Structure formats: structure tokens, C-alpha cells
Amino acid sequence: MGRFSRKRAKKEAHTKLGKARPLETFFSSYTDFAFNPEAPSRLEFRRLSKEQGWKRGDAVGEAAWQDFRSALVLEFNARFGTELKDLLTWQTLCAIVGIEEVNKIADCEACEKLLKSRLFNLVDVIDTHRRSKGEVVQTFASAEALKEHTKKTAAFFPHYHVAAGSLLKRVLRKPPSMESLNTTNG
Incomplete structure (x- = not known):
């Protein structure tokens, strides 16, 4: 069993922009785990946890x-x-x-405004982009519907993280009454 190196993943992320590998780096740090890059990352983490025998409260699993x-x-x-x-x-x-x-949107501010008008899960966004098949993520009519989806799928994205870049900080917003879930919507 390996240990994920944030430093290694961050270095790879900066040198392979557009071909990100931090999730693959994380999963490959467990040499006995066969990561499926086509599967949702949250399901792969769940499978890894099961294979490793981690239980809630387990220090290694945490x-x-x-x-x-x-x-x-x-x-x-x-x-x-x-x-x-x-x-x-x-x-x-x-x-x-x-x-x-x-393509008809001519400036970043207009894109941001449109993006902020949608409720979606960032784990789903990352997984959709990783698969690169022109898919569109599910959007939600209400924060409650997003909250239920997040809980049901266990697609929790960290709301605050020291490595978050300026763009991610702008995309993240405080979801009402979701603080305890550590979830986000864009």
C-alpha cells in the first residue's frame, strides 16, 4: 500500500495541464488497486476503501x-x-x-454569471471532464436536490482547501445549509 504524494501530484498537475493526473496518482499509490479511469472517482474511492478494509473512524482510511x-x-x-x-x-x-x-459568450464575467445560475456537483464536473466524451453533468433545480444527490452518490468536494486556485475559489460558493456536508455547487 502506497501513500499519496500531494507534492508529486501537484508537480504532475502543473506539467501536464490538460492531461491532469492527480486522481490517477492518488489511486496508483495503492499498488494492489486496479484503478478504472472510466469509473466515477467517488466509486473508485469506495471500492478502494472496501478492498483496503477501511472503516469509518479508521486513521488510515481517514x-x-x-x-x-x-x-x-x-x-x-x-x-x-x-x-x-x-x-x-x-x-x-x-x-x-x-x-x-x-462559443458565443464573449467574456469571462458572462460565463461566470451563467455558471453561477446552475447548481451542479464539482466531483461530477471533474469526472465528466476526465472521461472527455462530450457529456454534460446533471444540474439541479434547488440546493436541496443537489444536497440529496451529493449525499446519495457520496460525491463530496472539499469546500475549503489550501491548494484551491483562484478559478476554483471563484467557482465554489457557500451552499445554504450544506456546510456540514462539505459539498459545493458551482
């Missing part, structure tokens, strides 16, 4: 959970960057959440 959460943040930064003024990145995020005709 450390792995924190490392997984760090890998999610680094994966977002690597895939989408950290720059607030990158129109292509904003357009990509808008496309992933199903905002049509994103």
Missing part, C-alpha cells in the same frame, strides 16, 4: 480520504487551471454544465 479530497482539488486545478481571465476555461466549464452556445 488519511486516505483527505488525500483523495486533495487529489480532487489538484485535479480541478490541473484540468481547468487557476486563472480567472481564461475565457476558454470558463467556456469549457459552461459546456460541461450544459450551457448551450458557449
